[in-house]
Amino acid sequence: MGERLLYLAVVGLSEGMALWLVAAGLSLTFGVLRVVNFAHGSLYMLGAYLAFHFIRLFGGNYWIGFALGPIALAVVGYVMERFFFRRIYRLDDSFQLLLTFAFVLIFDDLVKFIWGPVHQSVPTPPILSGAIMVVGRPFPAFGLFIIVVGTAAGFALWYLIERTGWGALVQATATDREMASVVGVNVPRLYTGVFMFGAWLAGLGGVLAVPMRSLAPGMGESIIIEAFVVVVIGGLGSLRGAFIGAVLLGMFHAFGVTYLPVFELALAYVTMAIVLIIRPWGMFGVRE
Amino acid sequence: MMLRVEGLTKTFDKFVAVNDVGFVIPEGRLTAIIGPNGAGKTTLVNLLTGRLTPDKGRIYFYEEDITDLSASKRVQRGIGRSFQLVNIFPRLTVRENVTIPVLSRTGGSRDLIRHLSGFKDVRNHVDHILYEVGLETSAELLAGQLSHGDQHLLEIALALATEPTLLILDEPTAGMNPKERQRLLPQLEKLVKSGSVNLMLIEHDMDVVFALADRIIVLEQGSLLVEGTPVEIQNNPKVQEIYLGGDLEDSRSHRQAQQNPSAGEKLVEVENIDTFYGMSQALHSVSMEVNRGEAVALLGRNGVGKTTTLRSITGLTPPKRGTIRLRGEIISGLPPHEIAALGVGFVPEGSRIFPNLSTMQNLQMPTQVIRKKDRRWTIEKVEKVFPPLQELRERKGRFLSGGERKMLAIGRALMADAEILLLDEPSEGLSPLMVRFLLDALIRIREEGITILLADQNLKFAYQLADRAYILDKGAVAYYGKLEDLRGKEEIVKKYLAV
Amino acid sequence: MIPAPRNHGNSAQGLGAGLVVTGIFIVPLVLGPFWQYLIANILLLSLFSLSFNLLFGMTGYLSFGHAAFYATGAYVTGMLLLADFSLIVSVALGTAAAGVLAVILGFFCVRHTKVYFSLLTLALGMMIHAIVWKWTSVTGGDDGLVGIMRGSIKIPGVFEISLNSLSHYYYFLAALCLLGIYILYRIVKSPFGLVLNGLRENYGRVEFAGIPIRQYLQVTFFIAGLFAGLAGSLMAPLEKTVAPSVAHWTKSAEPVMASLIGGPFTFAGPIVGALAFIGLKELVVRFTDYWLMVFGIVLMVVVLGFRGGIVGFINDHLRERRRLALREHP
Amino acid sequence: MKKKGGDGRRLSGLNRREFLKASAGALGVGAALIGGGIGFPAIARAAKGKVKNPIKIACQGVASGPLGNNGDFMNKGALLAVEEINGKGGILGSKIEFNFRDDESKVDVAIKNARYFVDTWDADFLIGIDSSGVALALGQIMPDLNRILIVTHGSTNKYNEEIVFKKGIKQCFRSSVPLYQDACAGALVAKDFPAKQWAAILPDYEYGHTSWKLFKQTLKTLRPDVEFVADSFAKSGTVDFSSHIAKVMGANPEAIFSVEWGGELVTLIKQCQLFEVYKKVKYWMAGMGGAMDVLQGLGREYPEGLWGTTRYWFLYPDNPKNKAFVDAYHKRWNNYPSHNSESAYTAVHMIKQAVEKAQTLEIKELIAAMEGMQIDRPAGPCYIRKEDHQAVYSVPWGQIKHDPKYPFPILTNLKVFPAEKYYLHPPFTQAG
Secondary structure, three states: OHHHHHHHHHHHHHHHHHHHHHHHHHHHHHHHHOOOOOOHHHHHHHHHHHHHHHHHHOOOOHHHHHHHHHHHHHHHHHHHHHHOHHHOOOOOHHHHHHHHHHHHHHHHHHHHHHHOOOOEOOOOOHHHOOEEEEOOEEEEHHHHHHHHHHHHHHHHHHHHHHHOHHHHHHHHHHHOHHHHHHOOOOHHHHHHHHHHHHHHHHHHHHHHHOOOOOEOOOHHHHHHHHHHHHHHHHOOOOHHHHHHHHHHHHHHHHHHHHHOHHHHHHHHHHHHHHHHHHOOOOOOOOOO | OOEEEEEEEEEEOOEEEEEEEEEEEOOOOEEEEEOOOOOOHHHHHHHHHOOOOOOEEEEEEOOEEOOOOOHHHHHHHOEEEEOOOOOOOOOOEHHHHHHHHHHHHHOHHHOOOOOHHHOHHHHHHHHHHHHHHOOHHHOOOEHHHOOHHHHHHHHHHHHHHOOOOEEEEEOOOOOOOHHHHHHHHHHHHHHHHHOOOEEEEEOOOHHHHHHHOOEEEEEEOOEEEEEEOHHHHHOOHHHHHHHHOOOOOOOHHHHHHHHOOOOOOEEEEEEEEEEEEOOEEEEEEEEEEEEOOOEEEEEOOOOOOHHHHHHHHHOOOOOOEEEEEEOOEEOOOOOHHHHHHOOEEEEOOOOOOOOOOEHHHHHHHHHHHOOOOOOOOOHHHHHHHOHHHHHOOOOEHHHOOHHHHHHHHHHHHHHOOOOEEEEEOOOOOOOHHHHHHHHHHHHHHHHOOOEEEEEOOOHHHHHHHOOEEEEEEOOEEEEEEEHHHHHHOHHHHHHHHOO | OOOOOOOOOOHHHHHHHHHHHHHHHHHHHHEOHHHHHHHHHHHHHHHHHHHHHHHOOOOOOOOOOOHHHHHHHHHHHHHHHHOOOOHHHHHHHHHHHHHHHHHHHHHHHOOOOHHHHHHHHHHHHHHHHHHHHHOHHHHOOOOOEEOOOOOEEEEOOOEEEEOOOHHHHHHHHHHHHHHHHHHHHHHHHOHHHHHHHHHHHOHHHHHOOOOOHHHHHHHHHHHHHHHHHHHHHHHHHHHOEEOHHHHOHHHHHHHHHHHHHHOOOOOOHHHHHHHHHHHHHHHHOOOOOOHHHHHHHHHHHHHHHOOOHHHHHHHHHHHHHHHHHHHHOO | OOOOOOOHHHOOOOOHHHHHHHHHHHHHHHHHHHHHHEOOOOOOOOOOOOOOOOEEEEEEEOOOOOOHHHHHHHHHHHHHHHHHHHHOOOEOOEOEEEEEEEOOOOHHHHHHHHHHHHHHOOOOEEEEOOOHHHHHHHHOOHHHHOOEEEEOOOOOOHHHHHHHHHOOOOOEEEOOOOOHHHHHHHHHHHOOOOOOEEEEEEEOOHHHHHHHHHHHHHHHHHOOOOEEEEEEEEOOOOOOOHHHHHHHHOOOOOEEEEOOOHHHHHHHHHHHHHOOHHHHOOEEEEOOOOOHHHHHHHHHHOOOOOEEOOOOOOOOOOOHHHHHHHHHHHHHHOOOOOHHHHHHHHHHHHHHHHHHHHOOOOHHHHHHHHOOOEEEEOOEEEEEOOOOOEEEOOOOEEEEEOOOOOOOOEEEEEEOOOHHHHOOOOOOOOOO
């Protein structure tokens, strides 16, 4: 029994980590730019497709896609922030939301237009294609890889934000934009940077999804809603919250499917609703 | 008793905003509450009107304990208020604005089906109120399009419309230009005369206070200092103390001041700038100069445009008209971060340090974004000026005391390699000891050749630091000259600064 | 800057409304079933969007779970019709059910500041979706309720009209939609409506006008849910099927889009938006299967170019013209 | 990028020229929109032997979102048939006009499309539909529309049982196999496996639940010794099956049955492989495991030896008729036909045959002509069962094998059963 629970925990962790990478970018862009980016899921999709494209391009070498995909996404992020979002920061949230929604629609069809409507898929990189025994049961090596990358990304982000100068700039700007600018921070450029970084993270999430999932236009929607739930549970704009939230949701899913299958569909939303009712600002968010 | 307040206390994480305040106000009085910035006046109003709930103490209105009533209930009981910052319904017409409170008074606001135009009596009542405050001609305009002064009138109209027995006006004249004041004062007088309503007035403009009030309550640092008739207050030394900073005899800083004569060339030149917040004009063609190496004081009561002047220079609120030069180069119109990089350091009111960053990070931040070779300031050097910071290197900003925050804010500005420091109310809300310490530190900083532009209400503080002064009144420069010349000119001091 | 909400009707608008209404009732005489069906859909989306916009454009609260009420109305009506209840009873009860749900959910939602309000409505809405999807025995799961009969309106012994033919049902639907729209119009123009505008413009101030905000929000939320429910109830017999997609958040997004495209700060905005939303799609799909992209681009243009939406844009334009006219001959 | 030819509009393809033309024409068509609707009640139909020209066939399926490829395959199959027939002089001398729309697998959209097709575009026949829910919704309004509907993919048995057999809505037909193919035929294959411990991973909606139910019933009657140790139902849109795999594998099954399909099946198989499911579970049966989109989606990643079926297997039967179809399709679209292509292609030919037999477009006579109709389709000889209007033809189950001749794996070791044996027969008693 204990072993079974442990195994499920590992499964939940891997699911959570895959979600975390997407949620991280979403949370970051919201925390700093105060934009709820619905198109973040589409960035994830784009990341997956671009990775797939590069992999095909370079004779099926996954690692090239792994490296290039997120970078390409950062470029996409640059364009989105610099030429679109920058024009609407002063506007009401609902308009920002609408703009991100417009991107969702456009990206979905763009992908269909470029790569066609059929499912795409690439094999797992040979080194990670096998399974590893976890408490006596096979578990995908790639799943563990995701756990590793996710955790690494978690620590890297924590370090970047809490320990580096750039992180300090980001925090400062997030808390007091005016003061940041009068001590010399170029706020517009920082915004672009943060958005690119968020896009890069979404791309990373996409790249990691490629070997385990099938690619199809619109694959971003299901992710964005879950990532969104995660961010809300954790507290809008709180990276730590997003991390915990993602792991929590992964666990809930793993155990829920086994012990409470009826509620799988509602699970995420029930959690979200409960958190919002009890503690609207989320587990790690700050009260307004 | 109309209003009875007992031991009212409110603290915001450790900072005591209102401290054990108690007083009674009988029927038919116009009471004014005065006190320097950060004295807790607005907090007191928020407690009385139910926007905040006190930690301790009770409030009785006509002997009914209303301490736990919601804001809307208190309004229904007859406590109306206006707000310091205009707080109206910008995208509704003036008439619609006033209609809302009238409806809630008559209960009509619960009607879901009848067309608004059907409520003749309501409409008449609204028109009457608009006439009362002199807005009848702009009834169909959108409130947001009104002039700043008219918005203040509307603000008062909104409060009146709730038919209060006690009307609390929070700085109704703040940021009004002379013309607008001329329109408002009669309105207020009319109200007082009518006797239909008890007024409580929070105000900085002493002309207004003494023209209207028959009782004055003075707050300082959250506690009730004195209470009395205008005459008593005017002759009360304690009050003079907090407003003017008491005795002007302290030669020490003057020697300092003499040691660096203001011979340096022009560093900052402000040429008749007009600055606006949205629709309302805060500065009316303000001009001033600051020479390299000198310390200039920007004096005047609240809401006369001191802060706005500083914000205009930093680029946070760029002027609509006029130019600002730094070392002869035009900087007005540049984004704040570029102006900062050129050597303009800003220390805002309340310090506004980055709460979730450590002292160290706060200090280092400018150095990563403003790249320069030979910096005049290093962390060590800043810590020499502000030794306490040394102990606090790793502490997060949010855990610093008011004084520590102030030091950090100044240090942060210096680390940006500022050539001129813009200080906004540096002495506000600090203990006398802290003020003294700060003063010495700033003098040290001056000796390092840093130019200082200081905006402060505390005349004493200015006297000890600055050489020259500009006095702002109602968004325009009312007087400028050497500070010691002010000693002779008591009437100016009285008119613009004192009580 | 978003254009100012105009709360004053005028004769021209009245005339326009009159023409539209007559037009709506002439449709079946001139146009074929497809057009009846299309206009029925526009009417439904208009009512749905207006109910949503009572919260959003009028009060400043963006609900992301409004489909929950639409779906409740649709499902309850569908079930009752399948249980051979009369049409009017079914629609009435369906609407009422949505209202009840609104009271319950509203209790939780109105306690939140605006951001969290949106999030909570989203979560609760998707919970309803999950229930609809999983509770197969009652809702028919993903197949939904199939084979709904429209029944007839009858006064026993006096008369009976079967609504089986689309054009008959069209009149029934149009009449009730217009009634609903009219009631919403009255609410927006009523004192209560003005208070809602106040809440949108300056939440904090309303309380100091002596108005208990939560009560008012609770009532508004209830009304919004009620009329969304009415729209849903009328939809069920039109489609003769109710599928879970009507409870999905993408359904909740439709009134958001319609309102924003049409102009959320005018009463007519959502109606125009609904027309544009459905009309545009109908037009685009004739040329390309890439209608998502076209739609996205249109949205983008609206956001970057015409905030205030179509009606807002027109209003501004007219106001500008009037201003110039005045300037020329004072 | 997909190839396209002929009229780009009818393809789910958009190139710049098309787009410009579209946007340019927008205004004009705006007018047409208003004008187009006027008049036209149900068209007065011509006398026997002579039918209106052109005959209009309208098709709709999912063309956007993750399931978008279904509509694509469908559209291409139908278009091929239309072009062939028109090339040979049409039906009774009348040309066929064809129109395709995306139904987003949403009921309201599908109904709106159908109404547009019938009322404004003046369609004579409706074909297509991927989603079971949509098939049911549309089926029951066919009397209002007064047209014939041939469903080419949606496979719920309710369509025949409720709509046609019980409700007696005779306008509804289906040219593709029902889910009995996945479930009952699957059981017939499964009964020969030594495996006793069965588990399943299925989509959490009607299709999944019913298929599993039928599979269990059928297999249990044939093999009383088997037991069903675990099942896990995944919500639609699942991207990570780890939890479901973990749950099912926790019960140590010897065989797994699944009717996940499309992209979700691709994902499921990839993840099962990563979990090394196929090392422990010798028998894997996927109801849609032989579908073209899955084969092409997985490509070389598809583990050999897994069992799968589809609604049409392009290498069966190995006869000239089928070969000709596959070649023609490949020549036209540079791809291989999926079941969706074949059943849409067949639907068009069913229409041709029916019209030529009835010599008219009168619905009653067309229905009469179609009931019991024998049609020789690429998938082999087929007839339309009178009671429930279900096309009866046999489709093989087979084992996945990689073949150098194709860029994707194919089915080998085919197992074929006479459809009558497992298409539950009215009044829908269980198979056996």
